[in-house]
Every structure is written in structure tokens, then in C-alpha cells.
């Protein structure tokens with residue numbers, strides 16, 4: 001039976017998880033599942049899940065674990081015959097343990113980025129809500145100011161990237177991430193990367209994944225990524 005590659009990426013808001021995940025998905029053909037993007041999409045579409053999570057996401061608070069696992073685990077079931085990369089889930093120890101009951105991860109990437117860098121990046125982050133495409137007015141500006149490169153639609157700044165919500169998000173991240181990181185460290189699957197620039201971190205992540213996927217051939221099932 002084919003063995004699928006299961007990975008997760010962790011890091012505070014603005015640490016480059018989305019940017020790096022897209023590169024990984026493109027280079028290695030993994031399915032990419034971002035909890036934040038999925039929640040925002042559900043909120044925009046006003047689905048039952050969206051209505052439920054909206055008050056938390058708007059305040060930059062974590063969605064309760066039982067809600068999060070109830071939403072995410074069925075999505076993973078849909079991807080059971082694919083290799084995948086999770087971004088934003090699991091976020092807490094309870095979520096990590098729930099995931100652990102179903103899947104053994106092969107690799108967890110943890111990004112350590114200084115606070116000042118995070119603050120600067122998020123104040124310049126703009127997104128195209130329908131696709132989740134992310135821009136940065138300095139690092140990755142759109143071709144036309146304020147407009148998505150592909151559709152030409154308007155870009156927005158997320159409420160939770162605004163300074164009021166940002167501090168709360170960073171505080172929450174720090175508190176809850178440590179036991180999750182310790183769990184993956186104890187399983188021997190955690191790889192941490194530090195720095196202020198994604199382009200400098202990326203070659204190390206690229207070669208780590210090349211090595212992991214080469215030494216044990218995984219079935220990546222070339223997939224469409226956003």
C-alpha cells in the first residue's frame with residue numbers, strides 16, 4: 001500500500017507558514033490545508049461552521065478545541081489517499097493528541113521569527129479573500145496596487161492582522177504552542193528554523209523535504225494547489 005507523507009507547519013502569525021506551505025505544496029505536490037484559510041472561507045460563505053467560529057476569529061482568539069477537531073478531522077479523512085501538509089492545525093496539545101490518534105505525522109516544521117519582524121510583516125499583509133492568495137506591500141506586492149494578480153479583484157486587510165487583535169494572537173500562540181512543540185520533539189519529528197527572511201529559510205526546508213521524501217518514497221499524488 002502506498003505510504004503518504006504527513007506534515008505540519010507551526011509558527012506564530014506572520015511567520016511565513018502560508019508562504020512556505022505554498023512553496024512546499026508546489027515543489028513536492030502535497031495537498032495543503034490551512035485551518036485559517038478554511039475558517040475565513042467558511043465565515044465568508046456564512047456556512048454553519050463559519051457562523052460558529054466567526055466571533056473567535058474576529059477577536060483573534062482560538063476556536064475551541066472540540067469545534068476545531070470536529071471541523072478539521074473530516075477534512076483530513078477526505079484527503080486520506082493523499083500526502084498532505086497542515087498549516088495552523090494542530091495548534092493546541094488537545095488538537096495534537098486528537099490528530100495523533102488518527103495519523104502519525106512524518107515531519108513538523110516550526111518557524112521561529114522575531115516579534116518585530118512579525119509585527120512589520122502583518123501590518124503590510126493584504127489578502128485576496130476568495131482564493132487566500134497573500135501579498136505583502138513590500139516583500140510580495142501585487143502587480144496593480146490593491147488588486148489580486150489573477151482576478152483583478154480588490155485585496156483586503158484581515159481584521160485579525162490589525163494591531164488590536166495581533167497582540168492577543170501572539171500571546172495565545174506562545175502559551176499553547178510550547179506543549180505541542182515538546183510533543184513533536186519527543187517524537188523526534190520536529191525541525192525548527194529561525195530567521196527574519198523566508199527566502200533564506202526556504203533552501204533548508206527544501207533540502208530537508210527532498211531528503212525525507214527521497215529516503216522513503218512517498219506517494220505525493222500530484223495535486224492542484226491554490
Ligand SMILES: Nc1nc2c(ncn2[C@@H]2O[C@H](COP(=O)(O)OP(=O)(O)O)[C@@H](O)[C@H]2O)c(=O)[nH]1
Pocket residue numbers: 011012013014015016017018019020121122124125126134135136137138139140196197198199
Ligand atoms: N518582508 C518579508 N515579508 C515576508 C517574508 N515572508 C513572508 N512575508 C510576508 O509576511 C506576511 C505573513 O506571511 P504568511 O505566509 O501569510 O504567514 P503566516 O501567518 O505564518 O501564514 C505575508 O504578507 C507574506 O507575504 C519575508 O521573508 N520578508
Ligand SMILES: Nc1ncnc2c1ncn2[C@@H]1O[C@H](COP(=O)(O)OP(=O)(O)O)[C@@H](O)[C@H]1O
Pocket residue numbers: 011012013014017035036037039056057058060061062063064068087088089090091092095160169
Ligand atoms: N487550530 C486552530 N485552533 C483554534 N483556532 C484556530 C486554529 N486555526 C485557526 N484558528 C483561528 O483562525 C484565526 C486565523 O488563523 P491563521 O490564518 O492560522 O492565523 P495566523 O495568521 O494566526 O497563523 C486564528 O486567529 C484563530 O482564531
